[in-house]
Amino acid sequence: MKTKNLPLILAVAMIMWVGIVIILAIVSQKIIHRFGPLPEQPVEFSHTVHVNQLGLECLYCHSSAEKSIHATIPSSSLCLDCHEGVDMDIPEVKKMLAIIEEKGEIDWERVYEVKDHVYFSHRVHTVIAKIECQECHGPVEHMTVAIRASGGSSDRGFMEMGWCVTCHERRGAPRECITCHK
Amino acid sequence: MNNLDRRNFLKSLGMLSLAMVPDISRRPIRKLFPLLIPAEEIIPGTPYWYASTCCECPARCGTMLKVREGRVIKIEGNPNHPLSRGGLCPRGQAALQELYNVDRIRFPFKKIDNAPKTKLTWDSAINEIKELIEVGKTLFISGYITSIQKSYIQTWLGGISEAAQLFIYEPALRNSYYEANRIAFGRPDANEYHLENADLIMDFGAEFMETWESPVELSHQYSNARRVRNENIVKLIYVGISESLTGTNADEEYKIHPKTEAVVMLSLANWLLDNSQKSNINDREKSTWRRNLQAFTLQKASEMSGLSIEQLTHLGKQLDQYPNTLILCGDAVAAHEQGTDSIVAANILNYICGSYGNTIALKSGQPLDAVDAPVDFEAVIEEILNDQISNIIFYNTNPFYTYPDKERLRKALKKVPLKIALATTLNDTAAMADYVLPVHHTIETWGVEDLGNEDYSLVQPGMQPVFDSKPVEVVLQSIRKHTRLPNDFEQYIENEWQSIFNEIGGNGSFEKNWKEMLLKGGVWNRTTLQSAQVDASQGAFSFLQNYELPKVSERLTLNAHLSHRYYDGVGANKSWLWELPHQLYHYVWDVPVRVHPNVAREYGLAEGEIVSLSCNNRSIEAPVLITDQIHPKVIAMELGSGHANYGQHAVKETGNPADLLPLNFDRISGDKIFLAENVEIKKTGKRRDLVRLQGSYDQGERKIVQQISLKEVVRLHKQGAVREEPHAPKIYPEHEHEVYDWMMVIDLSLCTGCGACAVACYAENAVPVVGKQGCKHGREMAWLRLEKFEVDGRYRFIPMLCQQCEIAPCETVCPVYATVHSNEGLNIQVYNRCVGTRYCSNNCPYKVRRFNYYPTRWEEPTNLQLNPDIYHRPKGVMEKCTFCVHRLRRAKEEAKMQGRLVKDGEAIPACVQSCPTGAMSFGNLNNPDSRVTKMVNNFRGYHVFEVLNTQPSVLYLKNIKHEDKG
Amino acid sequence: MSKENYFAPDLIVDQVNAQVLEPLKKPSKLFYVMIALFISFILFGAYCLYTQIFEGLGVAGMNNPIAWGIYLTNFVFWVGIAHSGTLISAILFLFRSRWRTSVNRIAEAMTVFAVTMAGLFPLIHLGRIWFAYWLLPYPNARHLWVNFRSPLNWDVFAVVTYMTVSTLFFIVGMMPDMAVLRDRFKGIRSKIYGVFAMGWRGTHRQWHHYETAYLLFAALATPLVISVHSIVSWDFAMSSLPGWHSTIFAPYFVSGAIFSGCAMVITILYPLRKFFHLEDLITEKHFTRISQMMLLTSLIVTYSYLTEFFIAWYGHNIFEQESFYNRAFGYYGIYFFMMFVFNSILPLGIFFKKIRTNIKVLFVISILVNVGMWLERFVIIITSLSRDYDPYAWGIYKPTYIEWGIFLGSVGGFLLLFFSFAKFAPVVAISEVKGQIHHDKTGGDHE
Amino acid sequence: MNNANVRIKAIYNNYxxxxxxxxxxxxxxxxDMDVISPMPLHDVEKLIPQKPSGVRWFTFFGxxxxxxxxFAFPIYTVLDWPLITGGKPVVTIQAFIIIAFELLILFGAAFTLLGLLFHARLPRQNLSNYDVRFSGNSFGFVFSVPERKINEMKNILQDADDIITDKLSTESGRIGNESR
Incomplete structure (x- = not known):
C-alpha cells in the first residue's frame, strides 16, 4: 500500500465513519419511536368496532380524561355492562370473559407512558386547550389495537420534549419549564 | 462493593463509546391495573382530604389527611379545628413516618423468652391466646388513648372478669394541675389558658412552644399576643432551671436553682400584697393573706433560688406594672416531689394578680381520671410481683423506656405467664411480650376525643391498612366476644356519638350531624371564657400553713425533660425528626447531655467527650455539650436516645436519661419525677463528635436577623411610614410577571423556631434523609432550615429557604439552563436537566441549594408516602426549595378549570400551611387584596443580604423588641 | 547587545542531529520501570473514577457549602502549567529571544499534555458525567441550547480552543524535525514520522510559508494564553462569593499560570537533561533565564496576594474582611502560610546570582513553587467557600482517597505522555537549533 | 521548460x-529550482525574493x-428559546464577546494550518526531488534542465560535494511544483 495516499485514506475513513453514526442516529429516532414495540394486549380490543361502528365516545371508557391528569382505563364492570348480553360468541369476548372470571380484572399493556419527571394533565389539554384525542394519539378509531402512532403534524421525536414544545409554540401555550417539569 | 447492574454497565458504555446512537433499549412496558371497583367519586390523579385528629401526643390537634391513589401522603392541620387552626407541630407533621415505617410489625408472631421468633397466622395466634387468657387476672396497660377507645376497652375488660383492670400509663401527662386546682379552689378541673389576652406572661418552666399542654394552640395564642395591639405586645419572662425554645424566645430569661420555684412565686405574691395596688383581694382578706405569706420573704427566695433581690423586685414590679398577667408553671420546673405545691403556688400568684377570668380559667368537663398516676403503677408492679396478675396486654405504650428501674420491671414481667403486645412498631416493651399482634396505626383507625367544654375531635382512617394489621377492637373481640359490644368499632362510635349528640342537644337528624362531623373533623362550639368566680382563700390558707420548704441539694441535678422532637421517646424511630436539627444547638442523630461551663471546667470536659452519668445506682453514657444558658447546678438531657430496640433509626449508643430518675413520685398527685438529684459525672475517656449543622451563631454585622424596638414601631406606625426600597441600580430591564408574582413574607417576631415548617417540607417534597454520616460530611438535604443568630444579646430564629431571587446569582452560572427564572417570579430547578456542576450552590449567598451526593433509596413501605407530583431526584442532581411549585401548579390548574385566577391563600407552600403561629404568609403580588401585598411595604420589612441586590421574593419582618414602659 | 551563545561553545550543526536523536534509541530498563509506574498511577485513578461514577459523588469529600474540591484545584493547576509552554514558544518567539530555541519543544509538549489532563477535570467533577455532552451546544430534539452567559461554558470553549491551537502549534512546529527523523529511521517508524512530517522537504518556498505560518501561530497563541487563563479565573471572579469576586483575578491567575508553568519547565528540564545527556543543548544559561521569568511572575503574584488583602481591609465590606481573616487564620490557615512562603519568599532568592546559576537549587525551588501554586488554588477555592455569607452554612472540607487517587492518575497520565513523547520524538527543536547556530556562525545580524 | 528531462541534485556541505x-x-x-536546506536561510531569501506568503489571508479570513x-451562533440560540437567567438581558453581548474571541482564535489557527498546507503543497509526498542528507546538515539544489545544458550546469556546480543527475521519464516530472 503506497504510503503516498495514506493520509487521504485516513481522512475518507474518518468522514465515512462519522457519516454512518449520524445517519444511524437520525434513522433510529424515526424508526424506533414511530411505531415502538407493538404491545401485545391480553384481549384484542378493537377500537374500530367500538368507535366507528358503534359510535362510542372516547370519554365513555376513558372517563376521567376531562376530570384528572390521567385518562384512566375502564374497569371490567364497564365491559360487562354490554358484553354480559351482547355477542358473547366472538372469540375475543369469550377470552375477555374468561380473564375477568379468573383474575377479576384485565391487565392491559400500557401503550402510552410519560417519563416520571413530566407532569402531563389530560384535563388541561382536553378541557382548556380543547385538543382532539387524535391530535396526539393518532387515528385510534381506525386501529384495532391502539398502537403508538402520532397524528400530529411533525412526527420527529414523537412523545419527546421537542414534539411537545413545537406544539406549545404553535398553539401559543406556556413554554415555562415548570409547566411540564415536576 | 459497587453493583454493576445492567443499567450502570450500559451507562458506562454510552459514556465511553463515541457513538451518538441513542439508547435504543426496549421501552419498559408496565402493566396497568384499573381500579377494582371504580367508586364513582374516586378519580385517580386527584387528591382527597379526610379530617382526623393527630394522636402523636396528648394535645390532640385536628388534622387533614391528604390521600392520593388510596394512600395518605401528607398530614396538614385542620384549618377550622380550635386547637390546630391549620398548623401542626413537627411531631404531627412526622406522624406519617410511623405509618410507613420499615420496622412496622407485619404479621403476628410468638416469642417466648429466648425461644426463636415463630411467625403465626391471625387465627392460630387468636386461638392460642383465647385459652391462655381465661386463667387468672388480666391487666391492660395502655398509653393515653382516645376517650371512646378507653370506654370500649373498659367495657371489654369487664367482660373478661370483674378483677380485670385497665391502667393508663402516660408519665408525660400530669394530674398535678387537677390536684392543684382541687387544693386551691376545691374544683378538680383542668386549666384553660388564653395567652392572647395577656400583656405579661411569667413562665416557670412551662415549655408551651414545645411539649407543654397543647403546643400548637398555645403557640397560636402567643403569636396573637405578639402582634402590636393598642401599641403594646406581650412580654414573656422565662424562669427555669435549663434552657429551652420557650426560654430562648422570651424577652427576659432567669435560671433558678431546681425545686425553688414555689418559694420564688410565693415571695412575689407576698411582695405584691405589700406594694401593688392592683391585686383584686379586698382589704378584709389581705391581712389573712399577708399573715400566711409573710414567711416567704424576698430574702429567703433569693437565698434559695440564686436570683438577686434586685431581680426579684424587678419581677415583682413587672407583675405590678402590667394589667393582664399570666403565670405558667410547667413540668420542666415542677417535675419533682413537691411539683404540685409549685402549681398551687402558681395558682395563688395568678389569683393575687387577678388573672382568673382574664387569661386563665377552669375548664369543666375534662375527665379527671384521664390518666392513672404513675405512683399507682408501683402498686400494679407490686401486684404482679406477688403473682396476682396472670396475663398483661400492652397497647400503645412503652414503660420499658420511661420506667426508671428496668431490672424491677423485667423481674415483674418474668412472673406473668401471658404477655400480649398490640403494637404498630416493635418497641422496647413489645420486645418483652410473648405474643405480638400488629395493630392499626391511629391514621388507620376510628376514634372520638373529648377535648373538654363539650368539644369533640374525630379520629378517622385515611386509608386501607398498609400491612396485615387489625384494629385493636377487632382483636379484643376476636379474643373474647363481649355481648354488648358491636363487632366493628365504627358502629360503636356511631352509637356513642348518638348518646353524646343527644346529651349536648345537637340540631337536625343524627345522620346529617354524623356526616357533618365526618366532614369537619369534630364538633366544637368554643364558648367565650366563662369568668366563673374562683375563691382561693380557704384552700390556699391551709396549704400555706403546712407548706414546708423543699430541701435543696447542692450537688448536680439532671433535668431529663421531654424532647421537642421525640416527646417522651415515642418519636425516636422517625428519621425526619432525627434529621431536623435540635432547635437550639442544631445537633442531629444523637442526644448530648448539656452542662454549664463551670461544670465542664470542674470535670475537665470538652464538647463531644463521652461521660458516664450515675444516679440512684444506675448509670448511662452520653456525649457532652457545653452551654452557658443552663443553671450551673443543673445538667439537662432530652428523652429520646437509648432505646433497647426501637427500629433502625433509634440511637442506641447514647444512654437513656429516664434510667437515672428516682423511683419516688409527686407527693400530692403521684406524677412522675423528671429531675434526678445528686448526679455524679465521670469521664470515660471515649469521644464521639456531635454532628452540629449550624456553623456559627454569631452573625456579626451581617444583619441576617434584625430587630426594631417597640417604641420605634409605634412611632413609625403613627407616621404611616412605608418601607422604602433601597436604591438598587437598574442596569438591565426588569422581568415582567404579568399574571402571578409569588411573594412570601415571614414575620420574625411571630416565628418561635419550632421547626414544623422544616418537617412539613420534608414530608411534602420527599426530601431525602442522609443519616448521621451524611450530616457529618455536611450533606444534609433540608430545603428549609431554622437558623439561630444572636441579636442584641438575645437569640432569635429565622427560617432560611430559597429566596427565589429576581436577580438570581445561581441562574447566570448554570451552563445547561437547569435553573431559570419563571414568569411568575420563581427560580425553577429542572431536575432532569441538571448535570451537577454545583456552581449554582457555590454562587448562592444563602447556601440553600442541596446536592444529591448519593442516590436515595426509599425502602418498601416508605415509598408509599411519596407524592406522585414530585420527581424522585436521582444522584448527581441539585435540588432546592421551589415554593412547592407543584402545589401552586395544582391550584392554578383548578382555578383555570373554573376560569378564574388563584384566590389568595388557595395556593400556599407546605411550610406556610403548617406554621402554627402564622408567621409565614404567601401570596400573589399582582393581587391587590392579598395578605402579602398589604405586608410587602411594611416598614419592618427587609431582605437578607440586601446589599447583594439579589432582590429576593422572601421578605422578612424585623422582630419587635419589647421594652418596659416608663 | 552582545550575542550570548546559549549552547556549548564547540557545538556545531553536525553534532545537533546526533545529540538530539540519541534518546530515541532503544529505551533503557529504567525507562520501562518508569512507564510501568505511571501506568499504575493511571489505573488507580481510573479505579477511583469508576467508583465515583457508580456510587455517586459522595465518595469524594465535597459537601454543601464547599461544593468544589480539589478537582477544580487540579483543573486550574494543570491549565496553569499548560500556559507556560505557549508562553515560551509563542510570546518569546515574538520577542525574538535567543534562549528559547532549545527549550521551546519541551515546553510545548508540556502544554499539550497538561491541557489534556486539565480537560479531564471539568468532566470528572460533574455530578452526572454521562450527560456531560449537554455542555456542548449541539442541535437536539428538545430545542434546548446552552447557557452562553455561564463562565463554565466559556471554559468549555476556552479549553477546547486552547487544546486545538496548542496541538496545531506543536505539530506544525515539529514538521521539519519529523522530516529529519523520517530520513534517519527505517520501516514503520519512518512511516509514522512521515505522516507527521506531511511530506516536508525543506525547499526555500516551504521555509518561506512555514516561517509566516509559525509567526501567525505565535501571534494567535499569545492572546489565547492570556484569554484562556483569564476565563479560567472568571470561573471564580464571576461569582458573588467574598474571596472569589474581585477584579484582580484575571491578571493574578495569568501571572500565576506563567509562574507555575516556568517552575514546571525547570522541574521537567533538570531530570530530562540529565537522563538524555542534553547538557550541550540545554545549558545553565537557560535555567537562569527561566528562573528570571519565574521571579518576575512571582513578584506579580505576591502583589496580587497583598492587593486582595488590601481590598478586604480598605473596602470595609464585612463579608470580605471575615472571609480573608478566615483564609489567613482559619482552619486552612497553615496552607495559606505555606503558599505564601513557597510562592513569594522562596523565589526572592533568585535575585542573588549564586542561586540563579545553581541548577540544583533552582530545581528544588521550582518543585516547591509548584506545590505552592497548587496550594494557592486550593486556598482560594476552598477557604472562600467554607466561610462566606451565611454563618449557618460554614463547613469544613477534607479530600478523600478518591480525589487524591484521581489527582495521582492525572500526574501519572501527564508523565507517561511526556516520557513516551521524549522517547518517540526529538526533545529539542533540531531545525531551530541548527538555524540558531548557523545564524551565529555566518556572522552578523541581517535584520 | 518544455523538454526539461534531466533532473540535477547538487549537495553542498560547505556553505x-x-x-x-x-x-x-x-x-x-x-x-525553476528548489533550494533545499535543513534550516531557514536568510541569504536565500535575499537572492530569490518571494511575495509575502498567502497564509496571511487564510488566517485573516479564518x-x-x-x-x-x-456572535451569530449564541444570539441565534438565545433567540430560539429566550430563557431568562438572573438579571441579565436575553441577548447578553458581553458574554458573547468571550465566545467570539475564542472562536476567532480557533478558526484563525485552523485556517492558518490549512493555508500552510495549501501553499506549501503539503501533505503531498514529493520525496523523489529530495535527498536524505538535506535533513542532516547539507544544503543543495534540485532542478531540471534540458539535455543540452547538463555540462554547463555541471561546471557551475563543480565544487558541490555530490551531484546526482537522472533522466526524467515523463514530461510532467516538474520539480518546482510549489511555485506559488
Whole structure:
C-alpha cells in the first residue's frame, strides 16, 4: 500500500465513519419511536368496532380524561355492562370473559407512558386547550389495537420534549419549564 | 462493593463509546391495573382530604389527611379545628413516618423468652391466646388513648372478669394541675389558658412552644399576643432551671436553682400584697393573706433560688406594672416531689394578680381520671410481683423506656405467664411480650376525643391498612366476644356519638350531624371564657400553713425533660425528626447531655467527650455539650436516645436519661419525677463528635436577623411610614410577571423556631434523609432550615429557604439552563436537566441549594408516602426549595378549570400551611387584596443580604423588641 | 547587545542531529520501570473514577457549602502549567529571544499534555458525567441550547480552543524535525514520522510559508494564553462569593499560570537533561533565564496576594474582611502560610546570582513553587467557600482517597505522555537549533 | 521548460560554496529550482525574493469567520428559546464577546494550518526531488534542465560535494511544483 495516499485514506475513513453514526442516529429516532414495540394486549380490543361502528365516545371508557391528569382505563364492570348480553360468541369476548372470571380484572399493556419527571394533565389539554384525542394519539378509531402512532403534524421525536414544545409554540401555550417539569 | 447492574454497565458504555446512537433499549412496558371497583367519586390523579385528629401526643390537634391513589401522603392541620387552626407541630407533621415505617410489625408472631421468633397466622395466634387468657387476672396497660377507645376497652375488660383492670400509663401527662386546682379552689378541673389576652406572661418552666399542654394552640395564642395591639405586645419572662425554645424566645430569661420555684412565686405574691395596688383581694382578706405569706420573704427566695433581690423586685414590679398577667408553671420546673405545691403556688400568684377570668380559667368537663398516676403503677408492679396478675396486654405504650428501674420491671414481667403486645412498631416493651399482634396505626383507625367544654375531635382512617394489621377492637373481640359490644368499632362510635349528640342537644337528624362531623373533623362550639368566680382563700390558707420548704441539694441535678422532637421517646424511630436539627444547638442523630461551663471546667470536659452519668445506682453514657444558658447546678438531657430496640433509626449508643430518675413520685398527685438529684459525672475517656449543622451563631454585622424596638414601631406606625426600597441600580430591564408574582413574607417576631415548617417540607417534597454520616460530611438535604443568630444579646430564629431571587446569582452560572427564572417570579430547578456542576450552590449567598451526593433509596413501605407530583431526584442532581411549585401548579390548574385566577391563600407552600403561629404568609403580588401585598411595604420589612441586590421574593419582618414602659 | 551563545561553545550543526536523536534509541530498563509506574498511577485513578461514577459523588469529600474540591484545584493547576509552554514558544518567539530555541519543544509538549489532563477535570467533577455532552451546544430534539452567559461554558470553549491551537502549534512546529527523523529511521517508524512530517522537504518556498505560518501561530497563541487563563479565573471572579469576586483575578491567575508553568519547565528540564545527556543543548544559561521569568511572575503574584488583602481591609465590606481573616487564620490557615512562603519568599532568592546559576537549587525551588501554586488554588477555592455569607452554612472540607487517587492518575497520565513523547520524538527543536547556530556562525545580524 | 528531462541534485556541505553557486543560478530566471536546506536561510531569501506568503489571508479570513460565528451562533440560540437567567438581558453581548474571541482564535489557527498546507503543497509526498542528507546538515539544489545544458550546469556546480543527475521519464516530472 503506497504510503503516498495514506493520509487521504485516513481522512475518507474518518468522514465515512462519522457519516454512518449520524445517519444511524437520525434513522433510529424515526424508526424506533414511530411505531415502538407493538404491545401485545391480553384481549384484542378493537377500537374500530367500538368507535366507528358503534359510535362510542372516547370519554365513555376513558372517563376521567376531562376530570384528572390521567385518562384512566375502564374497569371490567364497564365491559360487562354490554358484553354480559351482547355477542358473547366472538372469540375475543369469550377470552375477555374468561380473564375477568379468573383474575377479576384485565391487565392491559400500557401503550402510552410519560417519563416520571413530566407532569402531563389530560384535563388541561382536553378541557382548556380543547385538543382532539387524535391530535396526539393518532387515528385510534381506525386501529384495532391502539398502537403508538402520532397524528400530529411533525412526527420527529414523537412523545419527546421537542414534539411537545413545537406544539406549545404553535398553539401559543406556556413554554415555562415548570409547566411540564415536576 | 459497587453493583454493576445492567443499567450502570450500559451507562458506562454510552459514556465511553463515541457513538451518538441513542439508547435504543426496549421501552419498559408496565402493566396497568384499573381500579377494582371504580367508586364513582374516586378519580385517580386527584387528591382527597379526610379530617382526623393527630394522636402523636396528648394535645390532640385536628388534622387533614391528604390521600392520593388510596394512600395518605401528607398530614396538614385542620384549618377550622380550635386547637390546630391549620398548623401542626413537627411531631404531627412526622406522624406519617410511623405509618410507613420499615420496622412496622407485619404479621403476628410468638416469642417466648429466648425461644426463636415463630411467625403465626391471625387465627392460630387468636386461638392460642383465647385459652391462655381465661386463667387468672388480666391487666391492660395502655398509653393515653382516645376517650371512646378507653370506654370500649373498659367495657371489654369487664367482660373478661370483674378483677380485670385497665391502667393508663402516660408519665408525660400530669394530674398535678387537677390536684392543684382541687387544693386551691376545691374544683378538680383542668386549666384553660388564653395567652392572647395577656400583656405579661411569667413562665416557670412551662415549655408551651414545645411539649407543654397543647403546643400548637398555645403557640397560636402567643403569636396573637405578639402582634402590636393598642401599641403594646406581650412580654414573656422565662424562669427555669435549663434552657429551652420557650426560654430562648422570651424577652427576659432567669435560671433558678431546681425545686425553688414555689418559694420564688410565693415571695412575689407576698411582695405584691405589700406594694401593688392592683391585686383584686379586698382589704378584709389581705391581712389573712399577708399573715400566711409573710414567711416567704424576698430574702429567703433569693437565698434559695440564686436570683438577686434586685431581680426579684424587678419581677415583682413587672407583675405590678402590667394589667393582664399570666403565670405558667410547667413540668420542666415542677417535675419533682413537691411539683404540685409549685402549681398551687402558681395558682395563688395568678389569683393575687387577678388573672382568673382574664387569661386563665377552669375548664369543666375534662375527665379527671384521664390518666392513672404513675405512683399507682408501683402498686400494679407490686401486684404482679406477688403473682396476682396472670396475663398483661400492652397497647400503645412503652414503660420499658420511661420506667426508671428496668431490672424491677423485667423481674415483674418474668412472673406473668401471658404477655400480649398490640403494637404498630416493635418497641422496647413489645420486645418483652410473648405474643405480638400488629395493630392499626391511629391514621388507620376510628376514634372520638373529648377535648373538654363539650368539644369533640374525630379520629378517622385515611386509608386501607398498609400491612396485615387489625384494629385493636377487632382483636379484643376476636379474643373474647363481649355481648354488648358491636363487632366493628365504627358502629360503636356511631352509637356513642348518638348518646353524646343527644346529651349536648345537637340540631337536625343524627345522620346529617354524623356526616357533618365526618366532614369537619369534630364538633366544637368554643364558648367565650366563662369568668366563673374562683375563691382561693380557704384552700390556699391551709396549704400555706403546712407548706414546708423543699430541701435543696447542692450537688448536680439532671433535668431529663421531654424532647421537642421525640416527646417522651415515642418519636425516636422517625428519621425526619432525627434529621431536623435540635432547635437550639442544631445537633442531629444523637442526644448530648448539656452542662454549664463551670461544670465542664470542674470535670475537665470538652464538647463531644463521652461521660458516664450515675444516679440512684444506675448509670448511662452520653456525649457532652457545653452551654452557658443552663443553671450551673443543673445538667439537662432530652428523652429520646437509648432505646433497647426501637427500629433502625433509634440511637442506641447514647444512654437513656429516664434510667437515672428516682423511683419516688409527686407527693400530692403521684406524677412522675423528671429531675434526678445528686448526679455524679465521670469521664470515660471515649469521644464521639456531635454532628452540629449550624456553623456559627454569631452573625456579626451581617444583619441576617434584625430587630426594631417597640417604641420605634409605634412611632413609625403613627407616621404611616412605608418601607422604602433601597436604591438598587437598574442596569438591565426588569422581568415582567404579568399574571402571578409569588411573594412570601415571614414575620420574625411571630416565628418561635419550632421547626414544623422544616418537617412539613420534608414530608411534602420527599426530601431525602442522609443519616448521621451524611450530616457529618455536611450533606444534609433540608430545603428549609431554622437558623439561630444572636441579636442584641438575645437569640432569635429565622427560617432560611430559597429566596427565589429576581436577580438570581445561581441562574447566570448554570451552563445547561437547569435553573431559570419563571414568569411568575420563581427560580425553577429542572431536575432532569441538571448535570451537577454545583456552581449554582457555590454562587448562592444563602447556601440553600442541596446536592444529591448519593442516590436515595426509599425502602418498601416508605415509598408509599411519596407524592406522585414530585420527581424522585436521582444522584448527581441539585435540588432546592421551589415554593412547592407543584402545589401552586395544582391550584392554578383548578382555578383555570373554573376560569378564574388563584384566590389568595388557595395556593400556599407546605411550610406556610403548617406554621402554627402564622408567621409565614404567601401570596400573589399582582393581587391587590392579598395578605402579602398589604405586608410587602411594611416598614419592618427587609431582605437578607440586601446589599447583594439579589432582590429576593422572601421578605422578612424585623422582630419587635419589647421594652418596659416608663 | 552582545550575542550570548546559549549552547556549548564547540557545538556545531553536525553534532545537533546526533545529540538530539540519541534518546530515541532503544529505551533503557529504567525507562520501562518508569512507564510501568505511571501506568499504575493511571489505573488507580481510573479505579477511583469508576467508583465515583457508580456510587455517586459522595465518595469524594465535597459537601454543601464547599461544593468544589480539589478537582477544580487540579483543573486550574494543570491549565496553569499548560500556559507556560505557549508562553515560551509563542510570546518569546515574538520577542525574538535567543534562549528559547532549545527549550521551546519541551515546553510545548508540556502544554499539550497538561491541557489534556486539565480537560479531564471539568468532566470528572460533574455530578452526572454521562450527560456531560449537554455542555456542548449541539442541535437536539428538545430545542434546548446552552447557557452562553455561564463562565463554565466559556471554559468549555476556552479549553477546547486552547487544546486545538496548542496541538496545531506543536505539530506544525515539529514538521521539519519529523522530516529529519523520517530520513534517519527505517520501516514503520519512518512511516509514522512521515505522516507527521506531511511530506516536508525543506525547499526555500516551504521555509518561506512555514516561517509566516509559525509567526501567525505565535501571534494567535499569545492572546489565547492570556484569554484562556483569564476565563479560567472568571470561573471564580464571576461569582458573588467574598474571596472569589474581585477584579484582580484575571491578571493574578495569568501571572500565576506563567509562574507555575516556568517552575514546571525547570522541574521537567533538570531530570530530562540529565537522563538524555542534553547538557550541550540545554545549558545553565537557560535555567537562569527561566528562573528570571519565574521571579518576575512571582513578584506579580505576591502583589496580587497583598492587593486582595488590601481590598478586604480598605473596602470595609464585612463579608470580605471575615472571609480573608478566615483564609489567613482559619482552619486552612497553615496552607495559606505555606503558599505564601513557597510562592513569594522562596523565589526572592533568585535575585542573588549564586542561586540563579545553581541548577540544583533552582530545581528544588521550582518543585516547591509548584506545590505552592497548587496550594494557592486550593486556598482560594476552598477557604472562600467554607466561610462566606451565611454563618449557618460554614463547613469544613477534607479530600478523600478518591480525589487524591484521581489527582495521582492525572500526574501519572501527564508523565507517561511526556516520557513516551521524549522517547518517540526529538526533545529539542533540531531545525531551530541548527538555524540558531548557523545564524551565529555566518556572522552578523541581517535584520 | 518544455523538454526539461534531466533532473540535477547538487549537495553542498560547505556553505560558502553553496552561496556562490546560488548567486550564479539565481540569475537564471528560467530555472525553476528548489533550494533545499535543513534550516531557514536568510541569504536565500535575499537572492530569490518571494511575495509575502498567502497564509496571511487564510488566517485573516479564518479569524473573521470565527468572530462572526462567535456572535451569530449564541444570539441565534438565545433567540430560539429566550430563557431568562438572573438579571441579565436575553441577548447578553458581553458574554458573547468571550465566545467570539475564542472562536476567532480557533478558526484563525485552523485556517492558518490549512493555508500552510495549501501553499506549501503539503501533505503531498514529493520525496523523489529530495535527498536524505538535506535533513542532516547539507544544503543543495534540485532542478531540471534540458539535455543540452547538463555540462554547463555541471561546471557551475563543480565544487558541490555530490551531484546526482537522472533522466526524467515523463514530461510532467516538474520539480518546482510549489511555485506559488
Amino acid at each position: 560558502e560554496a553553496f552561496i556562490n553557486a546560488l548567486k550564479v543560478l539565481s540569475s537564471k530566471k528560467e530555472l 479569524g473573521i469567520l470565527g468572530l462572526i460565528i462567535g
